[in-house]
Amino acid sequence: MIDICRAAKEAAAELRVLRTEVKDTALNAMADALETHRERLIEANAVDVEKARAAGVSATLVDRLTLTDSRIAGMVRAIRVITGLPDPVGLGVGRQERPNGLVIEQVREPLGVVAVIYEARPNVTADVAALCLKSGNAAVLRGSSIAYHSNAAIIEVLQEALAGVEGVPDNAVQLIHDVSREAALELLRAKGYIDLLVPRGGPELIRTVEENATVPTVIDGDGNCHTYVDATADREMATAIVVNAKTSRPSVCNAMETLLVHRDLAEEWLPGALDELKGLGVEVRGCERVRAVWPAAVPAEEKDWGTEYLDLILAVKVVDDLDEAITHIGRWGTMNADGIVARDIAVAQRFTRAVSTGSVFVNTSTRYSDGGEFGYGVEIGVSTQKLHSRGPMGLESLTSVKNVVWGNGQVRVL
Secondary structure, eight states, X not given: OHHHHHHHHHHHHHHTTOOHHHHHHHHHHHHHHHHHTHHHHHHHHHHHHHHHHHTTOOHHHHXXXXXXXXXXXXXXXXXXXXXXXXXXXXXXXXXXXXXXXXXXEEEEEEOSEEEEEEOSOTHHHHHHHHHHHHTTOEEEEEOOGGGHHHHHHHHHHHHXXXXXXXXXXXXXXXXXXXXXXXXXXXXXXXXXXXXXXXXXXXXXXXXXXXXXXXXXXXXXXXOXXXXXXXXXXXXXXXXXXXXXXXXXXTTSTTXXXXXXXXXXXXXXXXXXXXXXXXXXXXXXXXXXXHHHHOTTSEEOOGGGGGOOOOSSEEEEEEESSHHHHHXXXXXXXXXXXXXXXXXXXXXXXXXXXXXXXXXXXXXSOGGGOSTTTTTSSSOSOEEOSSSSOOEEOXXXXXXXXEEEXXXXXXXXXX
16 A cells, blocks of 8 residues: 555656646547547446445445446546646746745645545546646545446556556556555555545545544535525526426435525425425425425424435425524535525625535526536535535645745845
């Protein structure tokens, strides 16, 4: 493990100064290779899928694991998008001239070695490799045993492609083949080698990282996402947004899990919206005020407000006003994505300032909390914490800002 991390650190020293045109050439080579070796990837993936089904893995997890022609095409498209994005390395984000003549610039630079521990989704392998390469970082990937053959095949294809690009170090992208817990713990403690670790997985993985990591981490945590429908909301718009946020893809972290509704809409709007959700197979778990206007709701328990269902289940609560909605989100939200539907711009602006979340949405669905939708190509994760990045993490989230100070002989006296 330490040998892999040491090799990544050495590669990172070369990647940080790699020219943009070389990185883009490498990314195009990676995309071409995935297209060329599509059948090779699908064959390797079939081994993982068969083993997962034999082990009784859930249908949702098997779906996340499965590579298809369209999903490989999506991986290729994502890399092409990343290729076309501006290189963040060397980007100036601030400049000031001091009274003593010093010029201080703030400039983006790579973090160094970025490690990702992830579960099930083999497309993450290509996504992380591409994001790290473009941002000048070395990538260390540790996938789960359930996707081992898929991840290994993808890495082999990518490494073969990178070997043909002059200037790219051999260990720019590496996969940890040891999928044991012990190896994962060793990676979490590789202080001095890993500059950022991002876990992408379920509560058990996140808990393990929080309890054991000595390297810097950004947590890609739960998505207990809320939508608050204000009294001033456009009713048709609110219904469309709520239905999309819950039902378009309920198994992902940006799906709405809790609906908060202003009391003025409880009788007028809410029953019709819940009827539509029920018709799409959604189980509603409501507070007493919800059940008073829509008796079909299952009585909500306190735990329902804090649950990420990842399923066609929705917690619904009637609130007195904006303040109660903000307080509820502050207590139960996971700082992933939360939204408001309101025609009153002052109400919407207050919501955006008061709700502490990675991404806040006004009059649109939380389902847009996604690196691709934000124009990042893909994301390395969705940060549910405040340092150093929030929400979907793209290229700039894989850099830090350093100060470059220009002088002409100044020396400090005091």
